[in-house]
Structure formats: structure tokens, C-alpha cells
Amino acid sequence: MGFTLVAPDQPKEACALLARSAPGEISVLAGGTDVLPDVEAGRVRPSRLLSLRRLPWRTLGWNGGSLTIGSTLPLREIEADPGVRERIPGLAQAVHAVGSLALRHRATLGGNLGRAAPTSDLLPILLTLDAVVNLVGVDASRSVPVDQFVVASRSTTLRPGELIASITIPEARPSQYVWQRVRPSNDISQVGVAAARASRPPYWRIALGGVVPRSIRLEGAERLLPAVRPLVSELEAAAALAARLAPFATDKRASEAYRRQLVGILVRRAVASISPPIVPPVGVA
Amino acid sequence: MIRSDLLAKASGATEFGTDLAEPEMLWAALVLAPIAHGRIRRVDLSKARAMPGVHAVVGAEETARLLGPGAGDPERPLFPSTEVRYRGQPLAAVAASSLAEARAAARAVQMEFDPLPIAGDLEEVVAEWPGSEAGSDPRMIAHVRASNGDLGEEFRLAEFVHAETYRTNGVAQVALEPHACVAKVDVGRWFVRTSTQTPFGIREDASSILGVPEASLVVEGSWVGGGFGGKTAALVEPYALLLSAATGRWVRLSLSYTEEFVLGRSTLPAVVRLESAVRAGRVTARRVRLLLDTGASLPGRDFATGYAIGFLLGPYRSDAFDIEGYAVRTNKPPFGPHRAPFAPQCSFVADSHMDSIARRLGVDPVAFRLAHVWRAGDVTPLGQAVGPFGLAECLEKAGALLAIWRRELPTADGFGLGVGCGYWSTNAGAGGEALLRLSPNELTIDQGEREIGSGSVVRGLVAVAERVLKIPSDAVRVGYSDTSRAPFDSGVFGSRTVGALGQAVEKAARRLATELGRRLGTSDPATLARDDDQLVAISGAVRRPVRELLTSEELRAGGLEFPGQHAAPPGRIDDSRVGAGTFYPYTDFTGAAHVALVHVDRATGAVRVLRYAAFHDAGVVIDPATFRAQVEGGVAMGLGSALTEETLWGPDGRLLNPSLLDYRIPTLGEVPPIEVHAVPGHPGAGPFGAKGLGEPPIIPVPAAVANAVADATGARVREMPLTPERVARTLNLLASGGTGRG
Numbered sequence A: 001m002g003f004t005l006v007a008p009d010q011p012k013e014a015c016a017l018l019a020r021s022a023p024g025e026i027s028v029l030a031g032g033t034d035v036l037p038d039v040e041a042g043r044v045r046p047s048r049l050l051s052l053r054r055l056p057w058r059t060l061g062w063n064g065g066s067l068t069i070g071s072t073l074p075l076r077e078i079e080a081d082p083g084v085r086e087r088i089p090g091l092a093q094a095v096h097a098v099g100s101l102a103l104r105h106r107a108t109l110g111g112n113l114g115r116a117a118p119t120s121d122l123l124p125i126l127l128t129l130d131a132v133v134n135l136v137g138v139d140a141s142r143s144v145p146v147d148q149f150v151v152a153s154r155s156t157t158l159r160p161g162e163l164i165a166s167i168t169i170p171e172a173r174p175s176q177y178v179w180q181r182v183r184p185s186n187d188i189s190q191v192g193v194a195a196a197r198a199s200r201p202p203y204w205r206i207a208l209g210g211v212v213p214r215s216i217r218l219e220g221a222e223r224l225l226p227a228v229r230p231l232v233s234e235l236e237a238a239a240a241l242a243a244r245l246a247p248f249a250t251d252k253r254a255s256e257a258y259r260r261q262l263v264g265i266l267v268r269r270a271v272a273s274i275s276p277p278i279v280p281p282v283g284v285a
Numbered sequence B: 001m002i003r004s005d006l007l008a009k010a011s012g013a014t015e016f017g018t019d020l021a022e023p024e025m026l027w028a029a030l031v032l033a034p035i036a037h038g039r040i041r042r043v044d045l046s047k048a049r050a051m052p053g054v055h056a057v058v059g060a061e062e063t064a065r066l067l068g069p070g071a072g073d074p075e076r077p078l079f080p081s082t083e084v085r086y087r088g089q090p091l092a093a094v095a096a097s098s099l100a101e102a103r104a105a106a107r108a109v110q111m112e113f114d115p116l117p118i119a120g121d122l123e124e125v126v127a128e129w130p131g132s133e134a135g136s137d138p139r140m141i142a143h144v145r146a147s148n149g150d151l152g153e154e155f156r157l158a159e160f161v162h163a164e165t166y167r168t169n170g171v172a173q174v175a176l177e178p179h180a181c182v183a184k185v186d187v188g189r190w191f192v193r194t195s196t197q198t199p200f201g202i203r204e205d206a207s208s209i210l211g212v213p214e215a216s217l218v219v220e221g222s223w224v225g226g227g228f229g230g231k232t233a234a235l236v237e238p239y240a241l242l243l244s245a246a247t248g249r250w251v252r253l254s255l256s257y258t259e260e261f262v263l264g265r266s267t268l269p270a271v272v273r274l275e276s277a278v279r280a281g282r283v284t285a286r287r288v289r290l291l292l293d294t295g296a297s298l299p300g301r302d303f304a305t306g307y308a309i310g311f312l313l314g315p316y317r318s319d320a321f322d323i324e325g326y327a328v329r330t331n332k333p334p335f336g337p338h339r340a341p342f343a344p345q346c347s348f349v350a351d352s353h354m355d356s357i358a359r360r361l362g363v364d365p366v367a368f369r370l371a372h373v374w375r376a377g378d379v380t381p382l383g384q385a386v387g388p389f390g391l392a393e394c395l396e397k398a399g400a401l402l403a404i405w406r407r408e409l410p411t412a413d414g415f416g417l418g419v420g421c422g423y424w425s426t427n428a429g430a431g432g433e434a435l436l437r438l439s440p441n442e443l444t445i446d447q448g449e450r451e452i453g454s455g456s457v458v459r460g461l462v463a464v465a466e467r468v469l470k471i472p473s474d475a476v477r478v479g480y481s482d483t484s485r486a487p488f489d490s491g492v493f494g495s496r497t498v499g500a501l502g503q504a505v506e507k508a509a510r511r512l513a514t515e516l517g518r519r520l521g522t523s524d525p526a527t528l529a530r531d532d533d534q535l536v537a538i539s540g541a542v543r544r545p546v547r548e549l550l551t552s553e554e555l556r557a558g559g560l561e562f563p564g565q566h567a568a569p570p571g572r573i574d575d576s577r578v579g580a581g582t583f584y585p586y587t588d589f590t591g592a593a594h595v596a597l598v599h600v601d602r603a604t605g606a607v608r609v610l611r612y613a614a615f616h617d618a619g620v621v622i623d624p625a626t627f628r629a630q631v632e633g634g635v636a637m638g639l640g641s642a643l644t645e646e647t648l649w650g651p652d653g654r655l656l657n658p659s660l661l662d663y664r665i666p667t668l669g670e671v672p673p674i675e676v677h678a679v680p681g682h683p684g685a686g687p688f689g690a691k692g693l694g695e696p697p698i699i700p701v702p703a704a705v706a707n708a709v710a711d712a713t714g715a716r717v718r719e720m721p722l723t724p725e726r727v728a729r730t731l732n733l734l735a736s737g738g739t740g741r742g
């Protein structure tokens, strides 16, 4: 279980180190909440750990309505940020849903995306916000929409020698993240639903977590909702469609049937909390 | 005042079992069966032996060679030689220079099996209820039965029969510290230092498993990082001793946390069917059947079924009843006792059932229980006399508080209140011996138990000495020595420590007080106080330093010594009511009634416990802080069993959630504010009238929560834990016109 720790302070140097190493020989270490248990359990056996802690990525900054979060900023600082809480409440809620307070003091957004777990509480909200992942490599930098970045569980489009530098959320949107677990605190969500209202079509973005191989947008359900306030009947139809189409499976955390039931409920709740549905006056269909 | 062990524990200085180490020691790893049931074709250790750093690899054959042919208990072999009975059963053990090398070698052992069918599911057996007579079924390894009265007549006269089936799931021990020990065998001396609740029990167990005389075995308890019953039987110790015998070196064996989940003696599922005959607002007769999954436990070794059955009628009068229980053997690991073995599960069943009948009758559930509950002077269904017992008073107080909370209950949908009742009785068991030694500046309590976390040893015993002698607690030290030197005591389990060992301390302290009084020249017992760092003995106006009261021999020997013993008189069961099996006539009945306020999300089934109160008859409370801590801890733990904790088993006999991520104990986020109330006036046999409290606080919790959920939603969830999915399923059934109500 022996390894050496390297902690470069220049992104290019970190990328070069990565690029020079054989696969499996080096592991990237951000907060370490996924990597260190893997090392401990022998699921990975790197001879070196590349720590990101000295890289200049523990940042959070607004540019007008757009927010950029450094990949190594601890999650706790995101949820505690007054601007995030006020302008992108769904992001603060999703971050708050991750693990425990102690965990969030270490875990990072970069690590969550790097791991790309199907049970991630952050991917659904990032999908509804059209987040962009900013990558640096040895020779070049590039930006990839989060939808294209995460492929499947533990699989991303990160190339050899590339690191996640930051995540950009182009537009602050009214948003909400709701989830269900066996144990409310510090558990893996059985289902998570994120919703956000955008300034351009499709006006509603709804995404689902807890599905294999990764979180997805529920575009069919999104299309059933009007630009601003849905009618109760429209919301019901969207929730029902979401429940019907969600590609769920049974595992040790929940049965498929229960997950389906949850999706309907959570879609209804997420959308309603952003924009309470209109109850038509009596006599109107 | 801070409890004497806490600063070292909080600062990390305490040496728990997992911290044990010796210079030059070897590290051990177990080779665990990768299948749940099969005939062993081959366990080939040769590759493992050739691995780097390996000092010894032992399997069934080597064990016979090391211990001598025929040594040890043939029913409990260290390693099976013909058949694997559960996934995770040890098949061999490795000692190597490092843990990594030991584990690597364990992985290199080659094994072949002829698979056999896996008996895993209690439901298969249930499906055959009530058809075939279970007695002849080879899966049933124990049968217990008790009955009384004319059941047929009462069921004929009944206005209705309330019939329900309940299910409970397995709960894991989850002590933060897994089983761990270090061992060294020298000529004729088998020594093990281990984290255990029962040093003398481990000695007895290891002696029978290894075939080594008790006189040659020495067990020294380390500090215990939590023990809830899982550390009362030998588990890692015989393997570490065997490997030390094979290598001549110190050997350390600590289970990984995953192994701890599998081998650490979880409880297993049970199914209970109840039928109650109801007439004129009373339950007049009851018929109860229990199926208890006892895993790969041995036939005839099952203590559990009679134990569980005893609790299934609840603390309620029953003139006519017929209770019957079967232990079912499955290919799961052997199960074990967990804090108040079966009582929280049985209370969930019995008290949900009572609550359900009350709701069907449309009467107040608390008043309904009060009309049935045992009181002092009553006789239990098994014919045991109930001594001082404060459950009725706990219930009355719980009912009064519930009425207040009901008035304050939010009017929004989904809030509800419930009461749960539980009782316990203690077994002081063999022994209870302590030795008090008074030196000029300190009183030492020498005894053979280690503190397991509850405070019963480091605080409970001290509180007794404090009460008798008025001595300041920081002048009292609890001494410990290994089984070769300590006075015998049977262990820290069964809520017995203060009741049994505490009495021994009380008796010794009283003798000491009388003798000091005599030496002061008075006929009254003396008390002790501190003057600078000297102890002084006081009787009336006479006051002298202890130093001046001790003889020179006593001073040389370390102080004035007095032993105290305790042996509890056993209770009595009416044998004419016992049809089959063994029941346990424990004494000193303690009772508790709990109140839970919950919110149920009707759509998702999620239950949150928002407020909680516990009323306990613990006899005379000898230390209020420890009393409160025990009740709070027990409630928190009970909330886990009630809502989230369960072991999940695959059809291949695999434990699916052997980690703290998927086996969900409550976090502080799930524990609401807890009101804790002592209900005094019903003294027990312990020192000053104390009763046991280690186990009782966990017992009523699942019932209180389930009854509150029924109150909030009208849905009776008949399986614990009440996970959101289970609650939702019951609510869905209700919405679709099914039978959730009751």
C-alpha cells in the first residue's frame, strides 16, 4: 500500500507528470474521499498520488450571471457561499446533499465529476444548468459540456494528461434539487431530481440521478412544461411521463417500482418549488 | 466530574483491541469460504505457504497436528474439513510478517467445492405454514413451546380474532472496533490479550475449542471499543492462539470491517404470526408462532428461541396462550446476541399488535395497554412472579405526556404519536466477585471486567463505593487484572454488571465501613473523606487518617482488603406450562415506555422522528449522568433498528451490505431531542435497589416509532426496519384499498 505523494503547484507540471505516467501507476488526489478508500481497499494500487492541493484552483468567481468554480474548492465552500445560495439555490442544495459536513470539507466538485458515479448528487443539477467543464492538458486547454464530459460510471472524456481545472455555470437559474434516501443524512440517494428554469428554450431542465450508467435529462417531461408557470395538469403530465420513461433498475438501495414512484413525486416537488403550479379555477379544465 | 476513562478516549490515548501490538509480532489473516454451502473437495495451502513473508498457513489438517488428534470440540472445529456451511466460514489462517503479506497469502489459497443447495430464506419455510408439522423438518434445529389455559374455549367465545404476521430483519453489531487480539503461546501458557466483554467466557470458550485446559489459558481484556453482545464468545482468539502455537511468535488477528460485518455475530430475520382472541375490550387468549433464522448455528446450541419466545407476549397478562418457536438453520453465518437479544424485535411485534387491537376497538392505546400490563404481584405467562415493576407507572406518565404533545401537534398531514413498551429481566449469573483495597490515599476495586463503553465498570462500580463510603470518586480506582489473577466474574452483558458486580462492591464496602468504624472505636460504620491527598476515616465526631488505622502488614501489602461476592437467586418458571425447550427464569423485571413524535411523508414513505421521550423503571438510579447517557444511547441505537438498519442477504448467501455506507446506523441528524425520565419506587436486587439499564433503553423504540407511524397515517407497517420504501408500500396498499389499517 506504499505510495509517494507529489504536489506540484503548476497546472502544466501536474499535467506533464500525468502524461508521463503509465495508466494505474498514478492516481489524481483532490479531496481524496473516493480515491483514498479505493487505495485502502486495494481497488487501485498506484505507486504515486498526484495531489492537486497546491494548484491555484480553490476559487469561486462570478462574471455577470456566470459562475466559475475551481475544481479543487471544497464543496462546503460552495454551499456556504451566499451568492450561490441566492442565485443558484439548486446547486447549494445539491452540494448540501453530498455525504456529511466532514466529507464536504474535503470533497470537491472536480472529484465528483472525475469519479462520475451514477449516484452523484451533483451531476443532475449540473446538467440542468448546462455546466461546462474546463480542462487543461499538457499542450492545450478545452471546454466540454458536462453532458458530454461524463460518459458512464467512472468513465469520462478526460484524455491522458488532462485535469479538470474548473466548472463554469453560464447562467444563474432558479433551480431546485430534491432527493430521497433510506437515511436522510450521509447516505447515497435512491433517486435525485434536479430542476432549473432557463431564460431560453427549453425553459425547463429536469435531470435525474440514481440511474445507471449515468444521470440524464428528462427531455420528454421538460417539453410538457410551459415557459413560466405550469398548470397543475401540465405538471402532473410531466411527472407521470418522467416516472414512466426513467430507465430504472432494482438494486440493494431501492426497487425499480419504488424509484419510479419517487421520480414522479420528486419532479412534481422540484418544479413546484421553483414555480408553484396554477390551480385552475373551478369549472375550468 | 468527568468519567475517569473519557479524556484518554477522547484524546486517542486509549489502547483498544485494534491498537494492540507487540514487538516482532506476526500479522494474521483468515481464508474465508467463497461459497455458502458445499462439500470441500480441496483446500490447497501450498501456494500460500510459498508467498513472501509467510510464517505459517494452517488449515484443518495442520490444526489436528498442532493440537493433537481429537483435541478441541468436534462440533466447533476451527476449520471444517468436509463441508462449508456459510459464506465467510474460516477455512485456513495465515501468519506473515505484514498484514499485506498475510492477506496476499490468504488470497493465494486454492479451493474447490461441490456446491450444495443454499437454505437462505425464511420465507420458504413460512410458505409451508401452517401445513406440515415442523417438528420433523430437518431445517428446524430447535423447538420450544409453552401454553396455558383453555385456548379453544376462549377463541370460540371471542368477539373477534385479531391475526397478524410480522417480520423483522437482521441487525449487525457495529461496534466501532472490530474483533481484535494479540496472542502468544509459550510452553504450557496460552496467553491472549483481546477486546472482549467476557474475559472468563473467552477462556472457557477457547479452552473447549482448542482442547487446551483452562488452567493453561490466560485471557487479558483490553479496552473495548464497544460491545453489544458480539464480544461475548470466542471468535478471533482461538485462531491467533493457534497461529502462535504454529510459529512461536506473537500473532495479531484483527478482522477487517467487512469481515466484522460477516463474522461479528449479527442477529438474523424472524417471522411471527399472532392471533389474539378479543372479548369485552380485553385480549383473552393468544396464539403465537415464531420462526427464527439462526444461520449456521449448531443444533442443540440454540439459546435463542426460548429467549425470544419469552418476549413475544409482551409485558401483558395472558391466562390462555400457546406460544411456539422454531429455530431455522440456514446457510448464513452463526448469529449472536445483540443488545437486549430479540427484545426490540419482539417488543415491535407484541406492542404493534396491542396497538393494532386497540385501534380496531377504537380505544385509547395507552389505556388498553394499562388494562393488560403486568404489575408487581402478577404472574408472567410462564408462571414467574413479577417483583417490584414500574411499567404501569411509566405507561401512565408516557400517556400523560403524549396527551400534551397531541395538543401541540401540527395540524398538517403526516404527524403522529405513538407509545412503545418494553421489559427486561436480568441474569446476575455465576459469580460477581470484587476485592476492595484501601490504602492511605486510594480505594481500589480489583475485579475482572473491562469497561465496554457504557460506564458500568468505570463509573457504576465507583458510584456504589461512593454511596457506601461517601468517598470522593477521584479517590477510587478500578483495578483490572487478567483471568489468572482477577476474581471471577461472568462478564459485562445482560445488563448485569452493576446489579451483580455492583452488589459485590457494595458488600465489600459495607464490611470495610464497619471495620473502619471498629478501628475508630465506634460501633457505627465509617465513611471516608479526603484531607490533602490523604484519606481520612470518619465516624460521628471521630476522625483519623486511614494511614493510622492500617497495620504495618496491611501497609506493606498495599492496603486493607475486603472481598465481596454476589450470587443471584434464580427466578422460577412454572414447568407445567412448558411444553418443549428451555426458558430462562431471569429476575429483576425492568420496564420502559417510550413516546415518539414522527412525521411521515405520505408520498415517499420517509419517516422522521422529531421528538422523543423515555420513561424508565431502573429501580434506584445510582448515577444520574450514566442513566441519562445509557437511555440516550439506547434510543439512538433503537432508532437505527427501527428505521434504517438491516442486513441484506443475496440468494447466494452473500451479505450484500457489509459496510457502513450501506448498513445505515443513525447519524446525529437522525436523532431528535430525547427527554429522559426515571420512574423511581420499584427497587431491584442490585446495590441500593438498582436495576440493570444497559439493554432496556433500546427495547421499546421500534414499537414506539411504528405505532406513531400508524397514528400518523393509519398504516400498520408490519416489518422492521421501517424504511421509506417499506412504509410507501404499505401506504400504497392502503391507497389501493388493501389492508394496511389495523
Ligand SMILES: Cc1cc2nc3c(=O)[nH]c(=O)nc-3n(C[C@H](O)[C@H](O)[C@H](O)COP(=O)(O)OP(=O)(O)OC[C@H]3O[C@@H](n4cnc5c(N)ncnc54)[C@H](O)[C@@H]3O)c2cc1C
Binding pocket: A027, A028, A029, A030, A031, A032, A033, A034, A035, A036, A037, A052, A071, A072, A097, A098, A099, A100, A103, A106, A107, A108, A109, A110, A111, A112, A113, A114, A115, A117, A119, A120, A121, A122, A158, A162, A163, A164, A165, A186, A187, A188, A189, B661
Ligand atoms: C461516506 C461517503 C458519502 C458520500 N456521499 C455522497 C453523496 O451523498 N453524494 C455524492 O454525489 N457523492 C457522495 N460521495 C462520493 C464522493 O465523496 C464525492 O463524489 C466527492 O465529490 C469526490 O470528491 P473528492 O475531491 O474527494 O475526490 P477524489 O477522491 O480526490 O477523486 C475522485 C476521482 O476524481 C478524480 N479527480 C479528482 N479531481 C480531479 C481533477 N481536478 N481532474 C481530474 N480528475 C480528478 C480522481 O482521480 C478520482 O478518480 C460520498 C463518499 C463517501 C466516502
